[in-house]
Amino acid sequence: MKRSISRIALALALSTGAVGAGAAPAMAQDIKISKEFRPTAAELQQAVQGAKEDAAVTAASQQAQQARQAYVSAREPAAKQQAQAQLTAAQNGVDQALGGIRAKIDAAAAATTKPDDKYFVGQIALTAGQLMFDPKLQKRGIDMMLASGLAPAANVPTYHYFSGALAYDSGDYAGAREALPKAIAAGYTENDVRMLLAESYLADNMHEEGLVKLNDAIEARQTATGQPQTDLVFRGLAVAANNGLNDQAFEWALRTLEASPTADQRKQAYSVVASLSPYTEEEELDLLRLMLRENAISDERQYLAYLYQTDPRLRPGEARAVANAGIEAGVLDRNAQAVTETLSTANARYDSVLSELNTDAAGARNAATGKDAMTLADIYLGYEKSSEAAALYRVALEKGGVNKEKALTGLGIALADMGQFAEAKSTFEQIQTGNRTSLARAWMAYVDTQMAS
Structure with a gap:
């Protein structure tokens, strides 16, 4: 369920410096003054x-x-x-x-x-x-x-740019929005003109229009440089998040994850995704799994939600790992009731559930559908037994009768955990329908980061 972003505290550093128009255009022109x-x-x-x-x-x-x-x-x-x-x-x-x-x-x-x-x-x-x-x-x-x-015809695009830039510098944002598109339409590309046009909307609190123009500026920069425009993408997230544009904020958060963000930007992007996602509990579990791997779970509420969804009776390996991670991060109190109960149940169930997994795996491979294989694969994943999990996810996909996108997500996670990043990415790319398409984008961003490191 989507939640309002109005209470999410984001330390979003936005540039507020003035945009200089630079050197004015040359004035030389042969003219004939009337008598x-x-x-x-x-x-x-x-x-x-x-x-x-x-x-x-x-x-x-x-x-x-x-x-x-x-x-x-x-x-x-x-x-x-x-x-x-x-x-x-x-x-x-x-x-x-x-x-x-x-x-x-x-x-x-x-x-x-x-x-x-x-x-x-x-x-x-x-x-x-x-x-x-x-x-x-x-x-x-x-x-x-x-x-x-x-x-001079050759100078007209430049003149339009300076008209717009000077309008911006004087606080005439409407004038900037009138002049700068003329410069762009005439082929002017210097001085980050598209970004200045975006700023002229944002400075006038025209946030939705400004985000459209910001996207144009990002695409132009990426085309020119071949580099991800991380700070500009994060700027889009900041604008959307801080102005209640929740759908746009969710998309810009995903784009931030895809743009090689800093650790702080990554955490804030995950915070927005988690707060605004349309995910079911099963889908949210796979998001929390990703956030744990990225060290992006930053508050007690998220850790407790993760503990609740793992259920130490069913996934004791994962529940114990999450509880210990929260304690080590200084976010969870070891003596809190929810934590002590989780660890007590998980520790008591850890060995017996693992033994049952190894026994039940053979039966799952011979079952008529992939349902049992999917269940066991998901539990294996929490025990960090990625090879066994991947094998059973493949069985589930082969036999059918399961949520294909969920099985592909699990398989991609298992492959990523084994360091098979290229295969993991190709697996996530197969997720083409439903909420898990955005979840797959986040996982692919993680995989890309791992491959680049």
Whole structure:
């Protein structure tokens, strides 16, 4: 049964750094200023010409740069507000050093009617925005250059990217979502553009759409690098889990297991899978078996659930192993009633059940169906007698009359325990229906890790 993830405590470290737009695109372009616009153009040109050599402009621009860095670094609301005030003041200082360039740009933009004039004003706005470290003004300039229709065709994808990146930097996430797809559609692939598009959704709390775009970014990176994008996949898990998207969280947790995660990421992924899985008790038992092998059982509740499902009367070997593992991990209290009763029953039954197994195995091989073979194989598995378990799982599959997916799961586990990882993986791959398909994915991720180690 699925359980709500709202109470699962996940220490999910998410990057919150600002996304820099990088160097602005080159502005060089042959344009012809209209006769009536030349006086305005000359005034604008004079305002920015030689700005880098002007000591007052340089000093004001440096202050704006420092203020921008402080604003980006600020995290607490009060600090952010103070940094914003300082940034605004610093940008106003640059504006004054440039002779009130903002007002001049506003007036010129309102007066432009011809493409060349519009492109020129866009260049000036971009330059002024760079000096002020003002992404909004930079974006305005680039958008005017694009709107003029005179941007060099080869540069248009790049211009769209910078328009989107600057929008993101200024908190205009809708503007980023408008511009970045145009860059992607035009073939732009640099600066992790797909990831920035995903971030523009996530930053606006559009989590479902953001996860779709995040998946696109992951696929693009994997294609480019040939490497699993572990941190990005885990980011998807974090977004889904922390925003109540339970179905997506379950899938992203499985993907995290498949993406060569760190030990901590693996444990958190298993926690999500265990909490949100649609598994029956029999299926959950095979998940807990996997989690024990991965050292991913982290709380008492899971250990006790495992003990309950093994039943020390039926599977004393496995029940004893699980109880001892929980005690050694410091999660189970040796003196707790459930633990002492489990160990007492398991120890009392251990030898007799094993003897019965060895006696009953021959009869199971001669039975009309594979039911008895399946039962015995499952118990052998708990005694860590993987060879005997694998043989009987094969008998069960051959004779039929059993849950095929369950038998394949057990056989895959036994093969993995014997170190026959390639055969184990091919066995898990045969599971194609029902809940056990996702369970098989988790086991295959484990097998892949073992083969790589």
